[in-house]
Amino acid sequence: MNKNIKTMEYAVRGPLLVRAIELEKQLEAGEKKPFKKVIKANLGDAHAMGQKPLTFYRQVLALVSYPELLKDSSFPSDTICRAEELLSACKGGSVGSYSESFGIEIIRKHVAEFICNRDGFESDWKNILLSAGASDSIKNVLKLLNQPIDNKPPGVMIPIPQYPLYSASLAEFGMTLIGYYLQESNNWGLDMNELSRSLCEAQKHCHPRAIVVINPGNPTGQVLTRCNIEDIIKFAYENKLVLLADEVYQSNVYAENSEFHSMKKIINEMGKPYSEMELASFMSCSKGYMGECGLRGAYCELLNFDPDVMANFSKCISSMLCPTVLGQCLLDCVVKPPVEGEPSYDLYSKEKNEILEVLKIKSKMIYEFFNGIKGFSCNEVQGAMYAFPKIDMPEKALQEAKSKNMPADTFYAFQLLESTGICVIPGTGFKQMPDTYHLRTTILPSTAFYQYGLRNCPNYDKKQKSNDNYLKTCKYCNLILN
Amino acid sequence: MNKNIKTMEYAVRGPLLVRAIELEKQLEAGEKKPFKKVIKANLGDAHAMGQKPLTFYRQVLALVSYPELLKDSSFPSDTICRAEELLSACKGGSVGSYSESFGIEIIRKHVAEFICNRDGFESDWKNILLSAGASDSIKNVLKLLNQPIDNKPPGVMIPIPQYPLYSASLAEFGMTLIGYYLQESNNWGLDMNELSRSLCEAQKHCHPRAIVVINPGNPTGQVLTRCNIEDIIKFAYENKLVLLADEVYQSNVYAENSEFHSMKKIINEMGKPYSEMELASFMSCSKGYMGECGLRGAYCELLNFDPDVMANFSKCISSMLCPTVLGQCLLDCVVKPPVEGEPSYDLYSKEKNEILEVLKIKSKMIYEFFNGIKGFSCNEVQGAMYAFPKIDMPEKALQEAKSKNMPADTFYAFQLLESTGICVIPGTGFKQMPDTYHLRTTILPSTAFYQYGLRNCPNYDKKQKSNDNYLKTCKYCNLILN
Numbered sequence: 001m002n003k004n005i006k007t008m009e010y011a012v013r014g015p016l017l018v019r020a021i022e023l024e025k026q027l028e029a030g031e032k033k034p035f036k037k038v039i040k041a042n043l044g045d046a047h048a049m050g051q052k053p054l055t056f057y058r059q060v061l062a063l064v065s066y067p068e069l070l071k072d073s074s075f076p077s078d079t080i081c082r083a084e085e086l087l088s089a090c091k092g093g094s095v096g097s098y099s100e101s102f103g104i105e106i107i108r109k110h111v112a113e114f115i116c117n118r119d120g121f122e123s124d125w126k127n128i129l130l131s132a133g134a135s136d137s138i139k140n141v142l143k144l145l146n147q148p149i150d151n152k153p154p155g156v157m158i159p160i161p162q163y164p165l166y167s168a169s170l171a172e173f174g175m176t177l178i179g180y181y182l183q184e185s186n187n188w189g190l191d192m193n194e195l196s197r198s199l200c201e202a203q204k205h206c207h208p209r210a211i212v213v214i215n216p217g218n219p220t221g222q223v224l225t226r227c228n229i230e231d232i233i234k235f236a237y238e239n240k241l242v243l244l245a246d247e248v249y250q251s252n253v254y255a256e257n258s259e260f261h262s263m264k265k266i267i268n269e270m271g272k273p274y275s276e277m278e279l280a281s282f283m284s285c286s287k288g289y290m291g292e293c294g295l296r297g298a299y300c301e302l303l304n305f306d307p308d309v310m311a312n313f314s315k316c317i318s319s320m321l322c323p324t325v326l327g328q329c330l331l332d333c334v335v336k337p338p339v340e341g342e343p344s345y346d347l348y349s350k351e352k353n354e355i356l357e358v359l360k361i362k363s364k365m366i367y368e369f370f371n372g373i374k375g376f377s378c379n380e381v382q383g384a385m386y387a388f389p390k391i392d393m394p395e396k397a398l399q400e401a402k403s404k405n406m407p408a409d410t411f412y413a414f415q416l417l418e419s420t421g422i423c424v425i426p427g428t429g430f431k432q433m434p435d436t437y438h439l440r441t442t443i444l445p446s447t448a449f450y451q452y453g454l455r456n457c458p459n460y461d462k463k464q465k466s467n468d469n470y471l472k473t474c475k476y477c478n479l480i481l482n
Numbered sequence: 483m484n485k486n487i488k489t490m491e492y493a494v495r496g497p498l499l500v501r502a503i504e505l506e507k508q509l510e511a512g513e514k515k516p517f518k519k520v521i522k523a524n525l526g527d528a529h530a531m532g533q534k535p536l537t538f539y540r541q542v543l544a545l546v547s548y549p550e551l552l553k554d555s556s557f558p559s560d561t562i563c564r565a566e567e568l569l570s571a572c573k574g575g576s577v578g579s580y581s582e583s584f585g586i587e588i589i590r591k592h593v594a595e596f597i598c599n600r601d602g603f604e605s606d607w608k609n610i611l612l613s614a615g616a617s618d619s620i621k622n623v624l625k626l627l628n629q630p631i632d633n634k635p636p637g638v639m640i641p642i643p644q645y646p647l648y649s650a651s652l653a654e655f656g657m658t659l660i661g662y663y664l665q666e667s668n669n670w671g672l673d674m675n676e677l678s679r680s681l682c683e684a685q686k687h688c689h690p691r692a693i694v695v696i697n698p699g700n701p702t703g704q705v706l707t708r709c710n711i712e713d714i715i716k717f718a719y720e721n722k723l724v725l726l727a728d729e730v731y732q733s734n735v736y737a738e739n740s741e742f743h744s745m746k747k748i749i750n751e752m753g754k755p756y757s758e759m760e761l762a763s764f765m766s767c768s769k770g771y772m773g774e775c776g777l778r779g780a781y782c783e784l785l786n787f788d789p790d791v792m793a794n795f796s797k798c799i800s801s802m803l804c805p806t807v808l809g810q811c812l813l814d815c816v817v818k819p820p821v822e823g824e825p826s827y828d829l830y831s832k833e834k835n836e837i838l839e840v841l842k843i844k845s846k847m848i849y850e851f852f853n854g855i856k857g858f859s860c861n862e863v864q865g866a867m868y869a870f871p872k873i874d875m876p877e878k879a880l881q882e883a884k885s886k887n888m889p890a891d892t893f894y895a896f897q898l899l900e901s902t903g904i905c906v907i908p909g910t911g912f913k914q915m916p917d918t919y920h921l922r923t924t925i926l927p928s929t930a931f932y933q934y935g936l937r938n939c940p941n942y943d944k945k946q947k948s949n950d951n952y953l954k955t956c957k958y959c960n961l962i963l964n
Contacts, residue, residue: 048573062548091530096774294807325776
């Protein structure tokens with residue numbers, strides 16, 4: 001078997017999730033557990049946590065799936081128009097035909113308009129690649145860079161903590177991961193000295209090719225400042241690194257003083273030579289207020305790549321035929337939503353704003369919650385969908401974990417799952433500073449942490465204490481607090 | 483840039499399609515061409531060629547996309563039931579949530595039932611992997627085998643002519659393609675001596691790991707006999723090869739004396755030790771009578787793989803999160819269609835049978851058509867969706883192609899496209915016996931070859947001759963006939 005596949009790890013869907021699914025099945029089969037329900041805080045999956053899809057999106061999807069409905073007058077006229085436009089762009093008028101491998105042209109044009117409206121800079125639709133989720137195009141772009149130079153393997157700079165798609169893909173391709181640490185004490189910002197240190201060390205054994213920036217951050221929840229982004233761009237320019245901007249959480253900014261700046265906008269505002277740098281930026285329908293993870297709609301904008309590289313990339317993409325056409329149709333609705341005056345506008349705005357409002361409340365709740373527990377500390381969740389609190393592991397817990405041959409945060413996450421049914425991912429899965437311990441939890445079930453989680457806990461009914469007291473006496477918190 | 487990506491080729495979406503799309507745009511822009519429309523016979527894309535989707539599938543997709551429609555009494559009750567069943571299997575009751583990486587459990591169970599009903603042998607749903615098109619899981623299985631042994635690269639036996647996904651994927655992964663020639667004179671059957679020759683030669687420079695069998699054949703249209711399949715199984719067993727059965731055309735069998743035998747059924751009927759062999763078999767919603775290429779629904783059954791290999795495979799799959807949930811829902815409808823007595827049954831059967839009937843007529847038309855042209859010879863299209871006629875290239879054409887630095891069949895295909903608007907793929911793209919020349923055309927637009935193609939041709943209106951005469955005097959046929 002491929003040894004790279006043996007090596008790779010993907011913690012977000014790793015052993016903890018496997019155990020969580022087992023526990024769910026045992027509960028369904030009537031087995032007694034110290035909780036009534038498993039709460040999956042391991043994955044940023046909004047619909048799974050009860051968020052409702054936006055009506056406009058789903059009406060258009062129903063219409064393109066079953067065009068008989070175009071005659072149904074209960075659908076708003078703008079959904080009908082949109083569906084007709086999309087169907088006329090599909091070969092044979094059916095979403096069941098293949099699209100071009102880069103995606104349907106009209107949708108790529110709508111994406112380019114969306115980017116242009118967002119940034120104030122032109123976007124060429126020919127640079128837009130649609131894909132089945134952002135992971136798909138991220139992997140394809142990484143793969144494109146996978147060529148040893150002077151007998152050194154290619155390396156890619158990745159923020160630590162990172163989203164494990166990167167470590168998993170680099171392991172799969174046999175490429176070198178060059179980790180640069182984010183500064184936890186500076187709300188997970190970037191320190192330029194750390195970037196230089198990390199690059200210098202890596203140059204001894206690999207050939208650095210690209211730098212990944214995840215903004216807003218996953219798992220760390222920071223929103224990079226404009227200044228930070230400019231520094232990264234200059235650093236990448238000086239070191240001839242391709243910029244890979246993972247911007248799938250661009251709609252998820254909650255903190256009052258934070259703002260999303262796309263890498264595309266900043267390189268253009270900085271002007272030449274920066275505006276001529278190679279940049280791949282990624283966006284998805286799975287996150288934001290859409291949360292349509294299961295539909296696999298996403299795009300990538302590829303800027304300033306050599307035409308020969310683009311032609312080869314296109315060839316490589318084409319062997320997978322095309323991304324799901326329904327995912328592409330969803331993306332069209334996301335980048336070109338109803339505008340004021342159109343029949344679907346009011347409902348669309350209401351639904352969108354409500355979702356973002358709830359996410360904002362949850363983002364605040366969760367880091368305040370963790371900061372309220374002794375032994376935990378958590379940076380402000382400025383954006384994205386996760387909190388990444390640090391745990392000060394007491395000696396006792398460290399020893400117990402060691403005796404079980406597990407990293408201490410993995411041990412803690414298993415204990416938490418077994419005793420409360422809450423599934424989070426240990427920091428180990430995202431990489432972290434040595435001798436620090438973290439958890440990643442999505443913000444999505446944060447009300448459940450207070451309410452449902454507590455109600456499920458066997459200690460809760462008996463003691464009926466305030467949340468704070470409860471936490472101090474709870475079985476799983478004891479591990480931390482004593 | 484990754485040199486493997488530079489090397490890989492994917493003819494089905496290669497330069498001919500690029501030129502065909504250019505021509506389409508030029509026609510749209512009002513440019514004069516010797517034809518009025520481009521006919522894309524390059525890709526097995528039924529809906530693009532006018533085939534209509536089955537109503538049952540699309541009703542269920544509309545319902546799961548927009549569950550408000552569940553209240554709409556105009557939908558048949560079995561579509562409502564199916565949609566409710568699928569939604570209740572989605573987390574949060576939404577197709578927008580992620581599924582497990584291997585796919586939704588209930589759908590995997592329905593796939594296992596489908597296989598069991600087809601073959602008469604048990605299928606364990608835990609061996610079923612859902613994927614975004616068969617290409618997705620084919621690539622993943624090939625990748626799994628990508629490990630050098632004793633410093634020799636791993637090799638995979640592929641039928642020649644082959645479907646270019648295989649050559650493209652092996653090139654991408656840096657694995658060795660071991661071609662075994664199908665016998666054109668024996669209706670593209672397998673000759674065991676040729677298998678042995680091919681393996682022996684390959685063993686000098688690579689480590690053969692697996693054998694791919696495409697049945698019914700793409701691009702060759704043959705349906706393997708039971709005896710042929712048994713021979714392959716024995717050969718694979720003796721040589722410790724994993725069996726990879728590409729069976730995406732299993733519903734497309736047209737010839738009176740042909741029958742589809744799944745590899746799974748045959749290894750089980752042969753009993754031990756064959757029934758314990760490692761086998762991966764692939765099936766898709768893109769072909770058959772469904773033709774739902776754009777929706778990316780497919781499955782793979784993995785038999786007798788080591789549990790450790792399965793665990794690692796699962797880990798590798800999980801980094802891509804999940805295949806499109808709507809594609810999974812479609813697959814559910816395909817493997818568990820309405821049965822007699824259910825409200826959708828009659829329409830479903832009528833639509834399905836009509837499509838298969840038309841495909842059968844077209845399959846016959848196309849090879850008779852080619853056999854009617856001097857200089858062409860074509861085997862019976864027993865199954866799948868393609869004809870792969872051989873062209874006896876006259877010396878003049880060979881020389882002209884050589885002067886243009888092109889393989890003769892590529893030169894011919896470009897000439898055909900430029901003068902008639904018909905886009906077919908040259909045999910070179912599929913590999914073929916040296917010094918032979920072929921074209922692959924789908925059977926889908928075969929009526930167009932007679933009717934629309936002729937009407938579009940500038941010679942046709944003027945001459946109004948019978949088809950045979952027309953062909954003899956046509957600009958592009960002249961190249962062959964003179």
